[in-house]
Each structure stands twice: as C-alpha cells, then as structure tokens.
Amino acid sequence: MSTMAAEVESLESILEEFIPTEKQKFVKHLLYGQELSSLDLPDEAKSLAQRQNFELKGYLFPAAPESTRAPRIVRIAGIQNKIVLPTTEPVLVQRDALFARISELINCAALCGVNVLCLQEVWTMPFAFCTREKLPWSEFAESALHGPTTKLLQELAIRHNMVIVSPILERDEERGDVLANTAVVISNTGQVLGKSRKNHIPRVGDFNESTYYMEGDTGHKVFQTQFGKIAVNICYGRHHPQNWMLYGVNGAEIVFNPSATVGALSEPLWPIEARNAAIANSYFTCAINRVGTEVFASEFTSGDGKPAHRDLGHFYGSSYVTAPDGSRTPGLSRTKDGIVIAEVDLNLCRQVKDKWGFRMTQRLELYAKELNEVLKQDWKPDVITE
Numbered sequence: 001m002s003t004m005a006a007e008v009e010s011l012e013s014i015l016e017e018f019i020p021t022e023k024q025k026f027v028k029h030l031l032y033g034q035e036l037s038s039l040d041l042p043d044e045a046k047s048l049a050q051r052q053n054f055e056l057k058g059y060l061f062p063a064a065p066e067s068t069r070a071p072r073i074v075r076i077a078g079i080q081n082k083i084v085l086p087t088t089e090p091v092l093v094q095r096d097a098l099f100a101r102i103s104e105l106i107n108c109a110a111l112c113g114v115n116v117l118c119l120q121e122v123w124t125m126p127f128a129f130c131t132r133e134k135l136p137w138s139e140f141a142e143s144a145l146h147g148p149t150t151k152l153l154q155e156l157a158i159r160h161n162m163v164i165v166s167p168i169l170e171r172d173e174e175r176g177d178v179l180a181n182t183a184v185v186i187s188n189t190g191q192v193l194g195k196s197r198k199n200h201i202p203r204v205g206d207f208n209e210s211t212y213y214m215e216g217d218t219g220h221k222v223f224q225t226q227f228g229k230i231a232v233n234i235c236y237g238r239h240h241p242q243n244w245m246l247y248g249v250n251g252a253e254i255v256f257n258p259s260a261t262v263g264a265l266s267e268p269l270w271p272i273e274a275r276n277a278a279i280a281n282s283y284f285t286c287a288i289n290r291v292g293t294e295v296f297a298s299e300f301t302s303g304d305g306k307p308a309h310r311d312l313g314h315f316y317g318s319s320y321v322t323a324p325d326g327s328r329t330p331g332l333s334r335t336k337d338g339i340v341i342a343e344v345d346l347n348l349c350r351q352v353k354d355k356w357g358f359r360m361t362q363r364l365e366l367y368a369k370e371l372n373e374v375l376k377q378d379w380k381p382d383v384i385t386e
C-alpha cells in the first residue's frame with residue numbers, strides 16, 4: 001500500500017483529473033467547506049520555490065467585518081520537507097544540510113509576509129526512533145534555550161520579524177540530560193518564549209519513541225505572541241481530543257500540529273483529526289507532516305512476525321490549514337517539500353464561538369466531575385444492565 005500510494009502526488013490531483021469540472025465545486029464544498037481564494041504571492045517567492053524545487057501555496061480565510069473590533073489579520077504557515085542527506089552521513093553534516101534547506105524555505109515564507117511559522121516534528125533529523133538505536137540519533141538532541149537550532153532560528157526570527165515554532169529533539173541539560181520531544185517557540189523579537197513538549201508518546205507500529213523520551217510535562221501552554229495566541233500539539237497528540245481541547249480552554253487561537261506519520265498507518269485519519277479539532281475548539285489548526293522515505297543502515301522489526309526492514313514507510317506530507325468554521329485548504333503534495341500559507345482573520349474564532357456555541361455548551365464541569373470519579377481506585381463503569 002505505502003509503495004503504491006507514494007507515487008500519488010495528492011488527493012487533489014486525482015480530484016482535478018477525474019471529477020468533471022461542473023461537479024468539482026460541489027465535491028470540494030463537501031471535502032473542504034467554503035471555497036478559499038488563493039493568495040497573491042510575490043513573483044520572487046514563486047520563482048525561488050521553482051528554482052529550489054518546493055511547492056508554495058497560499059490561501060485566504062475570510063471573516064465578517066465587525067464594528068467594535070478591527071480585523072486581526074495574520075499570515076500563518078507550515079513547512080514540510082524531506083531529509084536532505086542519507087541517514088548514514090555524519091550527524092552534524094545531516095543537520096547542517098537541513099539548516100541550509102530550511103533557511104531557504106523560511107526566506108521564501110518571509111517574502112510572502114508570513115508572521116507565524118511552524119516546522120515539522122523533530123525537523124533537524126531523520127525520524128530515527130523506529131531503529132531503537134541510541135547512537136548516533138541521541139546526538140541530534142540539543143538545548144531548547146541555547147542549542148544551535150534555536151540560535152539559527154533566533155537570527156531568522158529577528159531578520160524576518162516572524163514567530164517560529166521549532167520542534168526538536170531536546171536535551172534537558174538542567175534536568176539530568178534527559179531527552180524530550182519539544183517545540184521551542186521563538187518570538188519575532190528573537191526571545192525564546194517557551195517550550196511545549198509532546199504530551200502523548202506513540203506505542204504503535206514502528207514509532208518506538210517511548211524508548212527515547214517520556215510523556216511531556218509542560219501541560220497545554222498557550223503563547224501570547226504579537227500575532228495571536230498560539231499552541232503546539234505535537235503529532236500523536238492529535239489522536240486525543242482532550243489534548244486539543246485544553247489548548248482551546250487556555251485560549252489558543254492557532255494550534256500547530258507538527259507531525260511525522262506514514263501512509264499505511266494514518267493517512268485516512270489525517271484529513272479528519274486536525275480539521276475536527278479546529279471545529280470542536282473554534283480555533284485555527286495547521287497540521288504539518290514530513291515527506292519521503294528515510295532508510296536506515298540497520299534493519300529493525302515491528303514485533304509482528306513480519307520480515308525486518310530498514311524504513312518506517314512513506315511520510316506523506318499533505319500539510320494543511322483549517323479554520324474554526326471547518327473550511328480547510330487543500331493538502332500540500334504527498335511527495336514534495338512545501339510551504340502552506342494561510343492569511344487568517346483571528347476574529348473568526350469568536351465569530352464561530354458566537355454562531356455555534358461550542359464553548360458555551362461544552363459542559364466542562366460535567367466532564368471534570370465524571371473524570372474525577374473514573375480516576376478513583378474503586379470506580380466502576382456506569383453501565384446499567386437488565
């Protein structure tokens with residue numbers, strides 16, 4: 001399945017090819033909600049994307065004008081990419097090649113006026129946790145505050161007046177050198193605003209991350225930036241509606257979901273989860289997935305009796321943005337590096353809350369009470385039998 005699917009460029013390319021033109025509007029309305037117009041992006045950015053072989057897509061999410069609040073227009077973006085060099089190259093050579101590639105893409109996002117940008121999960125390295133090997137992969141880990149990745153992005157954040165969310169493998173030097181899967185939030189002033197760690201660690205397929213780091217301990221932080229309140233729900237956390245919910249309870253207006261996931265495992269879930277979270281929590285979401293197949297030197301098994309293998313499968317990209325009213329952009333390519341940009345009016349969050357009332361009808365007190373009971377040792381499921 002994954003080999004076959006890897007040849008498909010995108011769901012959208014199939015729709016364009018096979019759905020008759022007169023039916024396209026209806027099909028896209030069901031799949032994507034209200035039709036979005038494309039952003040007019042600068043020619044310089046478009047030619048940079050062409051020269052450097054990455055996709056560049058921009059969309060406009062409208063909101064109603066209000067008489068008591070000015071629009072709060074911001075441009076948000078997600079970057080998806082392949083690793084640049086084979087996983088057998090020295091650690092620093094691999095990392096520096098990614099630094100160079102991603103700096104190019106960030107420059108392009110800056111030309112497009114992006115205010116807040118998020119990179120993919122552990123963007124500085126291959127997704128090597130499938131191997132269960134400690135070395136050399138743990139050498140990619142670095143301090144969230146002073147590491148080379150943060151230093152690089154602090155410079156770019158200042159240069160481009162851009163908030164950058166940088167998901168890395170963190171080495172917590174102050175707390176016993178332990179590893180964590182962490183998104184560092186770097187303000188447009190260059191300050192590290194803080195960090196948000198991955199709350200839910202997968203125990204599925206070849207995602208052997210629990211060998212390397214524990215569940216995050218940073219809760220559901222929301223970062224007040226100059227361009228709105230943002231939060232980061234890292235990869236597997238997107239399967240947990242309560243995780244999404246608490247970022248919303250803390251007031252997030254945009255939640256990024258930097259991910260690394262493969263076709264055979266999760267592709268049918270991908271278009272649903274971040275989109276549903278945007279609807280349920282009246283905020284914008286931006287789901288970002290890496291691209292390509294990463295091959296490792298040593299074989300590993302999945303503990304399922306099937307033959308050993310040297311790759312996790314095809315990372316299918318397909319990054320997209322959803323608005324609180326459920327309208328979403330098409331996905332980026334399944335095979336190519338890319339930037340998805342959305343110009344949003346953050347006023348839409350409150351407009352959708354007023355329309356649908358999901359926050360008002362949320363009944364947090366009901367769930368808090370019942371969940372408290374569930375956690376007690378003597379709890380029994382509330383099932384009535386005849």
Ligand SMILES: NC(=O)NCCC(=O)O
Pocket residue numbers: 121202207234235236237259260261262265266
């Ligand atoms: N990176 C990560 O948590 N992947 C797990 C697989 C998935 O959630 O689709």
